[in-house]
Amino acid sequence: MSMSGTRERLVVIGGDAAGMSAASQARRLKGPDELEIVAFERGHFTSYSACGIPYWVGGEVSERDELIARTPEEHRSRGIDLRLRTEVVEIDVDGARVRARDVDSGAESWTSYDKLVIATGARPIRPDMPGVDAPGVHGVQTLDDGQELLDTLTRARGRRAVVVGAGYIGVEMAEALINRGYEVTVVNRGAEPMSTLDPDMGRLVHQAMEGMGITMVNDAEVTKILTGDDGQVRAVATDDAEYPADVVVLGIGVRPETTLAKAAGLPLGEYGGLLTDLAMRVRGHENIWAGGDCVEVLDLVAGRERHVALGTHANKHGQVIGTNAGGGYATFPGVVGTAVSKVCDLEIARTGLREKDARRAGLRFETVTIESTSRAGYYPGASPMTVKMLAERRTGRLLGVQIVGREGAGKRVDIAAVALTAGMTVEQMTALDLGYAPPFSPVWDPVLVAARKAAAAVRNKTP
Numbered sequence: 001m002s003m004s005g006t007r008e009r010l011v012v013i014g015g016d017a018a019g020m021s022a023a024s025q026a027r028r029l030k031g032p033d034e035l036e037i038v039a040f041e042r043g044h045f046t047s048y049s050a051c052g053i054p055y056w057v058g059g060e061v062s063e064r065d066e067l068i069a070r071t072p073e074e075h076r077s078r079g080i081d082l083r084l085r086t087e088v089v090e091i092d093v094d095g096a097r098v099r100a101r102d103v104d105s106g107a108e109s110w111t112s113y114d115k116l117v118i119a120t121g122a123r124p125i126r127p128d129m130p131g132v133d134a135p136g137v138h139g140v141q142t143l144d145d146g147q148e149l150l151d152t153l154t155r156a157r158g159r160r161a162v163v164v165g166a167g168y169i170g171v172e173m174a175e176a177l178i179n180r181g182y183e184v185t186v187v188n189r190g191a192e193p194m195s196t197l198d199p200d201m202g203r204l205v206h207q208a209m210e211g212m213g214i215t216m217v218n219d220a221e222v223t224k225i226l227t228g229d230d231g232q233v234r235a236v237a238t239d240d241a242e243y244p245a246d247v248v249v250l251g252i253g254v255r256p257e258t259t260l261a262k263a264a265g266l267p268l269g270e271y272g273g274l275l276t277d278l279a280m281r282v283r284g285h286e287n288i289w290a291g292g293d294c295v296e297v298l299d300l301v302a303g304r305e306r307h308v309a310l311g312t313h314a315n316k317h318g319q320v321i322g323t324n325a326g327g328g329y330a331t332f333p334g335v336v337g338t339a340v341s342k343v344c345d346l347e348i349a350r351t352g353l354r355e356k357d358a359r360r361a362g363l364r365f366e367t368v369t370i371e372s373t374s375r376a377g378y379y380p381g382a383s384p385m386t387v388k389m390l391a392e393r394r395t396g397r398l399l400g401v402q403i404v405g406r407e408g409a410g411k412r413v414d415i416a417a418v419a420l421t422a423g424m425t426v427e428q429m430t431a432l433d434l435g436y437a438p439p440f441s442p443v444w445d446p447v448l449v450a451a452r453k454a455a456a457a458v459r460n461k462t463p
């Protein structure tokens, strides 16, 4: 118990999706007389949508504050003692306390806890190369980053942008910069953009991006960032080429932010994320929970832990943690690996395993790829889409789906996400009772066309 008699104290580290969802849910279940909640956030904002940053930078969302779901004042009015601009610098597990530092004054103090939530998120990868800290080089992890990028875009002398990395943040930022009137080059280490897809599907993204006027440079490792006499960024260099740039955006992935957890001796997995049980409790620690981008999650299709840094999971983790820390009971069973994104009018979606994931998991499988349309072929606005599907040999169990297409393509992946969660076979999927009318889909939805073809492939290969 804490110093305040029978009242317990819940301490939360990290004031965004996972942390503040946990704090809010715990508060719903327990009032301030039963549970004191102290939340530490080192930044200026709480409960903001990093997912919206590309659309704010691109101009679709006009105000930064539209991305803030709940302000610090709103949290405080609900009885959460929120300490902004305060960074936790140490977790003392044996002493059940954390040491926090005021970012502006440097003042430090200890706060004891009965229950602790670690929701420190992820850290963007920032390669250690010359010029990476030059003015004009930007990450896009926080609202502060987004504001700094917008300031650069307003001041920039020219209109050439280089995006380093072609994952979903890279491609979304390419779109944002095009919308701001920039000439965009995407420099990517992989053979094709969107490495969360198989390369054959990534190739479709590559071709579509080139069709949008984006210069795509694949198989290219950025080695340094060149600056001009004024110290500002001037170009991005690989071993054999230079790409002129007035602004550079880095989107090369993230790692779990578990520096504190590691120093405290808490269990980390293969990807450096905290390991939890299904109630999101840190393994081996009754009174410590962790969630969001700082944890590894169970991949329900592959049956092993992965690091998947997505807001959709962070919010659910927070809900589960808050319920448990508030005295209730909830679990997070795991993920099937669903993600959707877009670049201009191209929609990109995936769920489940890629070919290399399936191989790594020791599975044998069939793959099929089909072309179809988003609406009945004769209905105005019908646009082509490609669906790739993986099914397990013999059993016919659905293993994964990837979709590339135009409007109406991306969210079809949710059909496959449900089928994966339910452990359906591709044969069972062919009979799914999906809605149909010509403005919404062909009479056989593209996902069902792929399922039929996959079911046939499984039948033909099974002796």
Ligand SMILES: Cc1cc2nc3c(=O)[nH]c(=O)nc-3n(C[C@H](O)[C@H](O)[C@H](O)COP(=O)(O)OP(=O)(O)OC[C@H]3O[C@@H](n4cnc5c(N)ncnc54)[C@H](O)[C@@H]3O)c2cc1C
Pocket: 013, 014, 015, 016, 017, 018, 019, 040, 041, 042, 043, 049, 050, 051, 052, 053, 054, 086, 087, 088, 089, 119, 120, 121, 122, 140, 141, 142, 169, 257, 260, 291, 292, 293, 294, 309, 310, 311, 312, 313, 314
């Ligand atoms: C540009 C961009 C686009 C995205 N788009 C999507 C999308 O379309 N769909 C999707 O599902 N996800 C998307 N995401 C991912 C999503 O934003 C994250 O998964 C989500 O924010 C994770 O929430 P979190 O609470 O775990 O971590 P974070 O949001 O990173 O929050 C962690 C917080 O902890 C604070 N913190 C860390 N260490 C300390 C400390 N020691 N002391 C005090 N405070 C600390 C940090 O300042 C931060 O505010 C996007 C992310 C970015 C950057």
